[in-house]
Amino acid sequence: MPLKAELHCHIEGAAHPDLVLRQARKYDADPSPFIRDGAFVWHDFTSFLAAYDFSAGLFRSEEDYALLADHYLTSLARDGAIYSEIFISPDHAAGAGLSAKAYTDALGEGIARATARTGIEGRMIVVGLRHAGVEAVEKAARFAARCGNALVTGFGMAGDERIGDLEDYVRAFEIAREAGLGITVHAGELMGWESVAAALDHIRPSRIGHGVRAVENPDLVRRIAGNGVILECCPGSNVALGVFPDFANHPFPALKSAGCKVTLNSDDPPYFHTSLKREYEVGRDHFGMDDKALTALTRTAIEAAFVDRKTKAALLARLGR
Numbered sequence: 001m002p003l004k005a006e007l008h009c010h011i012e013g014a015a016h017p018d019l020v021l022r023q024a025r026k027y028d029a030d031p032s033p034f035i036r037d038g039a040f041v042w043h044d045f046t047s048f049l050a051a052y053d054f055s056a057g058l059f060r061s062e063e064d065y066a067l068l069a070d071h072y073l074t075s076l077a078r079d080g081a082i083y084s085e086i087f088i089s090p091d092h093a094a095g096a097g098l099s100a101k102a103y104t105d106a107l108g109e110g111i112a113r114a115t116a117r118t119g120i121e122g123r124m125i126v127v128g129l130r131h132a133g134v135e136a137v138e139k140a141a142r143f144a145a146r147c148g149n150a151l152v153t154g155f156g157m158a159g160d161e162r163i164g165d166l167e168d169y170v171r172a173f174e175i176a177r178e179a180g181l182g183i184t185v186h187a188g189e190l191m192g193w194e195s196v197a198a199a200l201d202h203i204r205p206s207r208i209g210h211g212v213r214a215v216e217n218p219d220l221v222r223r224i225a226g227n228g229v230i231l232e233c234c235p236g237s238n239v240a241l242g243v244f245p246d247f248a249n250h251p252f253p254a255l256k257s258a259g260c261k262v263t264l265n266s267d268d269p270p271y272f273h274t275s276l277k278r279e280y281e282v283g284r285d286h287f288g289m290d291d292k293a294l295t296a297l298t299r300t301a302i303e304a305a306f307v308d309r310k311t312k313a314a315l316l317a318r319l320g321r
């Protein structure tokens, strides 16, 4: 089994339905509109976000969040992952009545527990929600810049890509960049290649969340291959959300053979009936990758990780040559 690393997973989106049902009992909430027969219920991006927000709202205490991060990283480690970056969303914490600082430190505590038990390394990327507006995203960036948690090493933006102009969010990313945080932004998932080009032009990230619809423009694909920007690809998510009809039509192999640096990620695993392990299986079964090629993907992910040089070297050493 190849060793794995993950750069793109939303921690609230990683909560398994069983855990969410447990939280619903704890807080006396009715989960039936959003979870049926042990699975999340949604039919498009908007209803996916509704189910996601409902579930996120059931994590309210510091212990809830510590448990969530510990559960997820422990499950990753069991599947052969040695490194995990999780997206964390202070806006969701605020909705549940917890301060950004308490939320972040609790997730960090969960990561530390998983690390102590399994050896997996974990870091956090604070995200602002695009559909929450420019002010909210800048507030998230200011928090990321000064939160003082050593496991927060990046800043990004998630949420509904169909809303707002990327140019308006530049200041948020500058705040984060100035604080020394790694930069990633969701683009080219719900919207086409123009969105990826706008991200490169205005945000200048080292990584793009998804980015896969760059494939619609060969010049842009050449640009991405040339500048070495990493694509955080999430094929299972894309197929579940109907961005591409099936794996046979997913552009991962085309982007990879065009020289783009690609990685495999689970995004919101139980919503999309996936896991990091399953994404690597998709790489093997649908994209023709053997163990050596999959380990090379892991190497790309670790090289692109928002982690200090020493930890990165130690992780790369575990992959061998």
Ligand SMILES: Nc1ncnc2[nH]cnc12
Pocket: 010, 013, 158, 159, 160, 161, 186, 189, 237, 267, 268
């Ligand atoms: N796939 C996705 N795209 C954008 N924002 C998200 N937040 C959680 N999952 C997301």
Ligand SMILES: [Zn+2]
Pocket: 008, 010, 158, 186, 209, 267
């Ligand atoms: Zn995502």
